[in-house]
Amino acid sequence: MHCTKCTNNAVYINPTFCKQHFLLYIEKTVEKTIKRHSLIQKNDHIVVAVSGGKDSITLLYILNKLKPKLSFTLAALAIDEGIAGYRNKTLVTVNDFCKQHAISLNIVSYKDSFGKSLDKFLATTHKNTKPCTLCGAFRRTLLNKYARIYSASKLATGHNLDDESQAIIMNLLRGTPQLSARLGPQTGVIEDDLFVPRIKPLYFIPEKQIAAYSFLMKFNIEYGECPYVVQAYRGVIGELLNKYEQKHQDAKKNIINLFLKNKKKLMKLSIKHEKKVNYCNHCKEPSATAVCKTCVLLENKQYI
Amino acid sequence: MVHKMKILIERKNQIINLQFTGTVNGLLKKLNQNPEAVLVAVNNELVTNDCKLKNSDSVKILSVVSGG
Numbered sequence: 001m002h003c004t005k006c007t008n009n010a011v012y013i014n015p016t017f018c019k020q021h022f023l024l025y026i027e028k029t030v031e032k033t034i035k036r037h038s039l040i041q042k043n044d045h046i047v048v049a050v051s052g053g054k055d056s057i058t059l060l061y062i063l064n065k066l067k068p069k070l071s072f073t074l075a076a077l078a079i080d081e082g083i084a085g086y087r088n089k090t091l092v093t094v095n096d097f098c099k100q101h102a103i104s105l106n107i108v109s110y111k112d113s114f115g116k117s118l119d120k121f122l123a124t125t126h127k128n129t130k131p132c133t134l135c136g137a138f139r140r141t142l143l144n145k146y147a148r149i150y151s152a153s154k155l156a157t158g159h160n161l162d163d164e165s166q167a168i169i170m171n172l173l174r175g176t177p178q179l180s181a182r183l184g185p186q187t188g189v190i191e192d193d194l195f196v197p198r199i200k201p202l203y204f205i206p207e208k209q210i211a212a213y214s215f216l217m218k219f220n221i222e223y224g225e226c227p228y229v230v231q232a233y234r235g236v237i238g239e240l241l242n243k244y245e246q247k248h249q250d251a252k253k254n255i256i257n258l259f260l261k262n263k264k265k266l267m268k269l270s271i272k273h274e275k276k277v278n279y280c281n282h283c284k285e286p287s288a289t290a291v292c293k294t295c296v297l298l299e300n301k302q303y304i
Numbered sequence: 305m306v307h308k309m310k311i312l313i314e315r316k317n318q319i320i321n322l323q324f325t326g327t328v329n330g331l332l333k334k335l336n337q338n339p340e341a342v343l344v345a346v347n348n349e350l351v352t353n354d355c356k357l358k359n360s361d362s363v364k365i366l367s368v369v370s371g372g
Contacts, residue, residue, distance in 0.1 A: 001352050001354050010352050011349075011350040011351070011352065012350070012352065013352045013353065013354075016352075019350075207368050207369070208340065208341075208343065208368045210368075211343050211366065211368035212343055212350060212368075215343060215345065215350055215366065216350060225315075225367070225369060229369075235369075238369065239338075239341075242338050242340040242341045243338060243340075245340045246338055246339065246340050
């Protein structure tokens with residue numbers, strides 16, 4: 001099969017492009033998303049949450065490339081959860097990548113922040129807690145806190161079209177569609193000084209296209225996955241959506257588009273529930289409740 | 305000597321040696337792999353699912369699922 005823009009062999013179908021046109025297409029899509037959704041303004045300082053996986057490395061690479069054109073500054077922030085045999089490897093990728101592209105990098109660990117690695121929490125005090133529940137809450141807290149400490153005007157994450165369509169379906173199936181108001185290319189229902197706004201420049205790009213971009217760019221990435229991911233509900237939904245997409249092309253894109261059309265209605269619903277930001281009684285970080293989820297999960301609150 | 309295609313299924317870290325004639329799409333069906341969830345590289349080049357395979361090819365099936 002040939003590229004739809006030239007006579008070279010295609011490396012990807014739908015969109016059907018050769019290597020050169022495919023790479024250009026992905027970069028243009030990111031730029032278009034940033035401009036259309038006003039994700040980045042002139043003089044913004046963007047902190048990119050980076051794990052060393054294909055999504056965050058692709059995001060970091062493309063933002064670094066767009067930096068002079070869109071006049072913003074950039075730094076990377078990585079969270080070391082302490083997952084033996086997985087995160088230590090991906091952090092090597094992050095380190096090497098940031099060195100190679102002269103990007104400033106800070107690494108914050110669960111061990112330093114909360115006293116124990118994720119592995120240790122799950123093996124000792126939190127044996128019955130779902131890994132992603134614990135890890136997600138801790139990670140969200142640290143990303144917001146350290147993005148603020150490192151003077152970010154926006155925190156950019158590598159969420160892609162698959163992540164977002166999965167989240168929408170998960171919220172629907174759990175009977176909490178109002179939680180989807182927190183989703184979208186730029187997130188956060190209520191503004192607050194302690195909250196760093198989050199942006200998702202890869203929002204409209206499917207996971208498979210990001211994997212193809214990362215492969216073609218020869219980013220040195222291990223295509224492995226977190227050992228705890230098999231226990232995650234998200235994985236089940238992701239597999240279902242991929243099976244559905246196989247028969248009904250663009251299903252995931254249609255979920256996103258339908259959601260974006262109805263986001264304003266969802267936001268009205270959500271604001272009724274979340275009128276103002278509270279501050280956690282223990283750690284003083286912004287929270288929807290009197291004690292934030294991270295502090296509730298931490299049995300010993302002295303670590304915060 | 306009969307040539308067998310060398311296939312690496314990266315997610316399972318599994319190597320299969322197989323005699324196969326057909327396209328990438330046919331191979332994915334045979335191996336019960338969802339084309340939406342994988343990329344296929346033949347001799348280290350990314351290919352589309354209509355690509356015809358030879359038994360001398362070295363095939364990598366790469367999972368596209370996020371690492372977490």
